[in-house]
Structure formats: structure tokens, C-alpha cells
Amino acid sequence: MERLQKVIAQSGYCSRRKAEEYIIQGKVKVNGKVTDILGTKVHSNDTIEINGTVLEKEEHVYYVMNKPKGCVCTSRDELGRKTVLDYMPSEKRIYPVGRLDFDTSGVLFLTNDGDFANKMIHPRYHLPKTYIVNLQGILKDEDIKQLRRGLKGAHEKYLPAKVYLFDTDEGRDRCRFELTITEGKNHQVKNMMELLGYKVRRLHRKKVGFVEVEDLKPGQYRRLKPYEIKKLMAMSMQGETK
Ligand code: URA
Numbered sequence: 001m002e003r004l005q006k007v008i009a010q011s012g013y014c015s016r017r018k019a020e021e022y023i024i025q026g027k028v029k030v031n032g033k034v035t036d037i038l039g040t041k042v043h044s045n046d047t048i049e050i051n052g053t054v055l056e057k058e059e060h061v062y063y064v065m066n067k068p069k070g071c072v073c074t075s076r077d078e079l080g081r082k083t084v085l086d087y088m089p090s091e092k093r094i095y096p097v098g099r100l101d102f103d104t105s106g107v108l109f110l111t112n113d114g115d116f117a118n119k120m121i122h123p124r125y126h127l128p129k130t131y132i133v134n135l136q137g138i139l140k141d142e143d144i145k146q147l148r149r150g151l152k153g154a155h156e157k158y159l160p161a162k163v164y165l166f167d168t169d170e171g172r173d174r175c176r177f178e179l180t181i182t183e184g185k186n187h188q189v190k191n192m193m194e195l196l197g198y199k200v201r202r203l204h205r206k207k208v209g210f211v212e213v214e215d216l217k218p219g220q221y222r223r224l225k226p227y228e229i230k231k232l233m234a235m236s237m238q239g240e241t242k
Contacts, residue, residue, distance in 0.1 A: 106205030
């Protein structure tokens with residue numbers, strides 16, 4: 001027996017959080033009866049219906065892609081731009097886990113498991129994400145200290161980050177550094193740099209948790225291995241703020 005919200009999230013219908021909302025709103029039926037109590041346990045052969053749609057029991061799939069720049073992380077784009085799903089097999093309903101910007105490349109997971117997706121991206125799980133930042137300007141010692149202490153803007157706060165500056169080009173007034181954050185808020189890296197008065201020239205996500213894509217060309221992907229899925233889930237559970 002599993003909790004209803006977990007089963008819904010695992011089916012890929014929506015995130016666990018969204019499933020909880022649907023349950024509380026009385027939009028979920030189990031074997032034909034409205035079930036609006038969070039934590040209700042269901043059996044694998046129970047029939048679950050949300051907003052009138054019967055949940056199909058889908059086998060979960062997990063991929064990691066080296067996202068190329070020049071495509072969006074949505075299933076469809078209003079502007080007709082290429083999406084990451086254009087690089088994938090189309091027989092399964094999968095979606096990108098979180099968003100990398102159009103011009104950002106690197107590690108991107110894709111799955112149909114809503115619970116896995118939530119654990120990889122929700123800031124409360126603090127799964128580390130490492131970026132290679134190519135910056136216009138050269139980070140000053142004081143900026144690095146601020147990044148390590150955590151940043152505060154008018155509307156946002158960012159937790160302490162790890163910074164490793166490995167390349168400076170005084171002539172062209174540029175630098176490159178590794179930045180590891182543990183949240184993953186919208187446009188977080190660019191916003192953090194803007195708070196410090198810099199512009200990001202190029203952004204590549206090198207690592208999520210411990211998973212890298214050095215062996216994949218831009219646009220290539222592979223299945224995550226069972227031990228990788230397990231380890232990523234364990235890392236996110238360890239980092240969870242209760
Ligand atoms: N931070 C950003 O600003 N953009 C990304 O694509 C990822 C993290």
C-alpha cells in the first residue's frame with residue numbers, strides 16, 4: 001500500500017505537491033469514491049481518477065541529456081523553437097526535470113516520474129547543482145566571499161554557494177568559475193550574478209548531484225542507471241529541510 005499522493009506523482013500525472021492540492025480539493029476518486037484525505041493509502045490495483053481522468057499505470061523511465069544551447073525545456077514552445085523533447089524518442093510521455101534556459105547547456109534529467117522530478121528540483125531537497133559560469137567581468141574577492149556567505153536581493157535570498165575561480169582573462173575582462181548551488185530557483189545563476197553587477201556570457205550545467213554528461217555530445221542522452229536513480233533520491237532525502 002502506498003500513499004495516494006505518491007502514487008499520483010509516480011504515475012507522472014503531476015508533482016506530489018499538485019497531487020496533494022487535487023486531493024484536498026476533492027478532485028480525486030479511488031475506486032469511484034471521492035477521497036479528500038491526505039495520506040490515504042491505496043493498493044496497486046485500485047483505480048484512481050483525477051479531474052475525471054483515470055490514471056494509467058505507466059512504467060517509469062529516467063534519462064539524462066547533455067542539453068544543447070538553442071532549445072527550450074518545455075514540451076511545446078509558443079514561438080516554435082526547438083524543445084529538448086525533439087531530441088528524444090517520442091513513444092513515452094516524458095518531460096524535462098526543471099528548466100535550463102534557452103542558451104544554457106548541460107545536465108538535464110527527463111522522466112515521467114513526478115516524485116523523482118520533485119526531489120531533483122525542489123529547493124527544499126538541496127540537491128547540489130554545479131555550473132560553469134563564463135562571466136563578463138572578473139569576480140572580485142569580495143564577490144566570492146558574498147557568494148559563499150549567501151546573497152540577498154530585494155525579492156530573493158540565495159543560500160551560500162561554493163565558488164572555484166579557475167580562469168581569468170584580464171585582457172578581455174572575462175572569467176570562468178565553477179558555482180555550486182543547492183536550490184535551483186528560476187534563472188538563479190544569472191540573477192545571482194546580476195545582483196553582484198555582472199552579466200553571464202555562457203552557462204553550462206556540469207553536474208547534478210553526482211551525475212555529469214562529459215561523455216555525451218550536445219543533444220545526446222542515455223538512460224539513468226538504477227543505482228544512479230537510487231543514489232540521487234537518497235542524496236535529495238538527506239538534504240531535505242523538514
Ligand atoms: N540559472 C540560470 O540563470 N539559468 C539556467 O539555465 C540555470 C540556472
